[in-house]
Amino acid sequence: MTNGDNGNETGARSVYIKDVHKSFGSLHVLQGVSTTIHNGEKVAVIGPSGSGKSTLLRCMNLLEEPTGGEVWLDDRLLTRPDPYFYPEVLRASKTYASMMAQATAATADEQILQRIRVEKLLRRHEGRGFRTALAAVEQKNRLDINHARQRMGMVFQHFNLFNNMTVLQNLTLAPVQLKLKTKEQAEQRAMELLERIGLADKKDKYPSTLSGGQKQRIAIVRALAMNPEIMLFDEPTSALDPEMVGEVLDLIKQLANEGMTMVIVTHEMGFAREVADRVLFMDGGNIAEEGTPAELFSSPKNARTQEFLSKVL
Amino acid sequence: MKFFSQIVELFSTEKYMDIIWEGLQTTLIISVLAALLGLLLGTLVALVTISPQSGWMMVPKAICKAYVTIVRGTPMALQLFIMAYVVFAFRGFPEELTATLAFGINSGAYVAENIRGGILSVDIGQTEAGRALGLTRKITLSRIVIPQAIKNVIPSIGNELIALIKETSIVSMIGMFDLTMAAKIIGSGNNMASYIVPMTVVALFYLAIVYLLTFGIKLIERRLRAGDKR
Numbered sequence: 001m002t003n004g005d006n007g008n009e010t011g012a013r014s015v016y017i018k019d020v021h022k023s024f025g026s027l028h029v030l031q032g033v034s035t036t037i038h039n040g041e042k043v044a045v046i047g048p049s050g051s052g053k054s055t056l057l058r059c060m061n062l063l064e065e066p067t068g069g070e071v072w073l074d075d076r077l078l079t080r081p082d083p084y085f086y087p088e089v090l091r092a093s094k095t096y097a098s099m100m101a102q103a104t105a106a107t108a109d110e111q112i113l114q115r116i117r118v119e120k121l122l123r124r125h126e127g128r129g130f131r132t133a134l135a136a137v138e139q140k141n142r143l144d145i146n147h148a149r150q151r152m153g154m155v156f157q158h159f160n161l162f163n164n165m166t167v168l169q170n171l172t173l174a175p176v177q178l179k180l181k182t183k184e185q186a187e188q189r190a191m192e193l194l195e196r197i198g199l200a201d202k203k204d205k206y207p208s209t210l211s212g213g214q215k216q217r218i219a220i221v222r223a224l225a226m227n228p229e230i231m232l233f234d235e236p237t238s239a240l241d242p243e244m245v246g247e248v249l250d251l252i253k254q255l256a257n258e259g260m261t262m263v264i265v266t267h268e269m270g271f272a273r274e275v276a277d278r279v280l281f282m283d284g285g286n287i288a289e290e291g292t293p294a295e296l297f298s299s300p301k302n303a304r305t306q307e308f309l310s311k312v313l
Numbered sequence: 314m315k316f317f318s319q320i321v322e323l324f325s326t327e328k329y330m331d332i333i334w335e336g337l338q339t340t341l342i343i344s345v346l347a348a349l350l351g352l353l354l355g356t357l358v359a360l361v362t363i364s365p366q367s368g369w370m371m372v373p374k375a376i377c378k379a380y381v382t383i384v385r386g387t388p389m390a391l392q393l394f395i396m397a398y399v400v401f402a403f404r405g406f407p408e409e410l411t412a413t414l415a416f417g418i419n420s421g422a423y424v425a426e427n428i429r430g431g432i433l434s435v436d437i438g439q440t441e442a443g444r445a446l447g448l449t450r451k452i453t454l455s456r457i458v459i460p461q462a463i464k465n466v467i468p469s470i471g472n473e474l475i476a477l478i479k480e481t482s483i484v485s486m487i488g489m490f491d492l493t494m495a496a497k498i499i500g501s502g503n504n505m506a507s508y509i510v511p512m513t514v515v516a517l518f519y520l521a522i523v524y525l526l527t528f529g530i531k532l533i534e535r536r537l538r539a540g541d542k543r
Contacts, residue, residue, distance in 0.1 A: 146449055152445075153445075160441060
């Protein structure tokens with residue numbers, strides 16, 4: 001059910017984000033974002049800085065833990081279950097019980113569930129029945145986050161190659177430590193990947209001696225060494241010198257052409273337009289508009305999208 | 314030139330050298346054992362302190378925080394007195410052990426803070442990259458973060474060891490026979506009748522120990538940094 005073969009079927013859902021909220025203290029960065037990434041789909045996320053693009057991406061592999069809502073990979077739950085999504089859980093709560101006791105109408109059940117959801121009435125302690133019901137949902141659906149992350153590659157703005165290791169060690173650490181491959185198998189795969197990006201001769205170098213473009217291409221193949229089902233790119237070219245942007249974008253395009261599922265947070269509008277199947281425009285913690293690149297770039301409907309695009313295009 | 318002739322006299326008199334040798338032994342034993350205890354304790358406390366906030370970890374974290382606060386907030390001499398005259402005040406408890414525990418526990422608090430600082434100084438992106446690949450917290454810490462933290466921590470750990478060695482001189486305050494006490498004994502003897510000569514000699518001994526230690530630390534540092542420039 002959750003193996004890679006099944007997951008590669010084009011059109012099946014890969015990552016499903018359901019009403020995700022994220023707050024840092026009083027700062028409400030994501031205000032209820034929902035979207036589905038389908039297998040084989042390339043999704044570009046654009047928007048002004050501070051709009052929550054990177055936070056959304058980081059919520060997908062739980063580098064940021066959402067404060068509300070759920071994230072699914074395939075048919076497994078990555079976050080804790082959100083109790084508001086499960087009527088049977090809400091019905092087990094003390095809040096529901098006390099509201100039910102005062103109710104008289106025949107349709108009370110539905111109304112009360114609705115009120116609890118809309119007004120977010122659940123409190124810290126909702127009793128043992130509630131906890132058991134929630135735990136049952138979790139037990140049934142949840143996937144260990146470390147296993148989920150093995151299936152989701154991530155590329156960072158600042159590369160984040162392991163500074164204490166050579167290029168080859170960077171590529172083999174995770175597959176070997178997680179016992180997915182033997183050291184020999186991992187090294188063989190790493191060399192194939194390094195040859196692909198033309199950096200096989202750098203295998204024994206340390207990251208500090210490489211250029212930004214080289215570092216980022218190695219960071220990409222480090223993620224590929226885990227054979228992920230989906231790749232998450234967090235502004236992969238924003239920290240690069242202009243002359244190195246091209247080599248990194250070319251590699252990402254190659255991956256896209258091979259059918260890799262990917263979500264790319266980017267400021268490179270030309271690239272988003274060329275590679276993406278769908279573009280999400282984020283503003284103020286919400287998806288303000290989404291559509292194909294042609295729709296969104298040529299005839300944006302939302303006023304904020306129009307304003308943003310007029311500034312960056 | 315009486316000063317120099319007396320220094321020569323001190324080095325060539327077996328009785329004086331015996332006294333210095335005995336004091337040196339005490340100083341070295343306490344320093345080495347306390348340093349080992351401090352490093353062990355400090356590493357442990359640092360790891361507990363940086364562990365994520367979760368239910369059952371609250372208690373050890375609170376204990377470690379209190380330990381660091383109390384040890385760093387009170388004088389070393391007082392801590393030594395409490396160990397010698399309160400905690401281990403019963404007859405027959407070896408005073409070397411008392412001193413080792415007092416200095417080791419003291420040093421541990423400083424080492425813990427140094428290591429904690431070293432781990433926090435490693436870019437958070439390193440941890441995120443490890444975790445994003447599916448590595449556990451433990452593997453990320455032990456294979457990626459700690460090897461980088463050690464490089465940053467060696468100089469300040471070196472400082473701490475140097476301070477520790479010199480600070481052991483206060484064991485004379487609980488009547489122990491260390492290097493500093495040896496100088497005092499020789500100086501107050503009838504034949505020498507001078508403090509300046511044995512004090513100078515003992516100072517040279519401390520200097521030599523600290524110099525050797527500094528040299529050793531430099532070597533380690535250089536080896537660890539070799540990877541940076543390749």
